[in-house]
Amino acid sequence: MVTKLRSFSHSVALIKVHVVFVSKYRYPVITEAIEADIKVLAESVCQKSDCILEDAKADLGARDHIHLLIDLAPKVSVSRLCNTIKTVTSREIRKRYAEELKPYYWKPVFWKRGFSAISCGGATLSVLKQYIENQGYDN
Numbered sequence: 001m002v003t004k005l006r007s008f009s010h011s012v013a014l015i016k017v018h019v020v021f022v023s024k025y026r027y028p029v030i031t032e033a034i035e036a037d038i039k040v041l042a043e044s045v046c047q048k049s050d051c052i053l054e055d056a057k058a059d060l061g062a063r064d065h066i067h068l069l070i071d072l073a074p075k076v077s078v079s080r081l082c083n084t085i086k087t088v089t090s091r092e093i094r095k096r097y098a099e100e101l102k103p104y105y106w107k108p109v110f111w112k113r114g115f116s117a118i119s120c121g122g123a124t125l126s127v128l129k130q131y132i133e134n135q136g137y138d139n
Helices: 032-048 078-096 122-133
Strands: 016-022 052-058 065-071 116-120
Touching: 016 078, 016 122, 032 052, 032 065, 032 078, 052 122, 065 122, 078 116
Parallel strands: none
Antiparallel strands: 016 065, 016 116, 052 065
């Protein structure tokens, strides 16, 4: 596997982060449609921050969390990017799927507080991508 560094104005970088967001109370609310919308919204947030969303996949078996693989720009804080993604996706998902979410949430929430962020090196990226792609399938 060839590792490609990204060039920025005064630096080059390869910063890959595996992020996991969990639904509030781990309720099974992430459907295929919601997963697709989260991916589009997260991709937009990443682009605005000079980052790249490489992969996104929800565990459609449990339907309570989603994995993101992000190529991070060195100027971007992991926590700030994650909080922005969570804010934007929560707001939009609650607007678009208000009726479907009504039985689960009475307050304006979608995500559990916090997130999981794990740095990953080039050697494990293919394994990590395969792991993310296989979410929701019984092995």
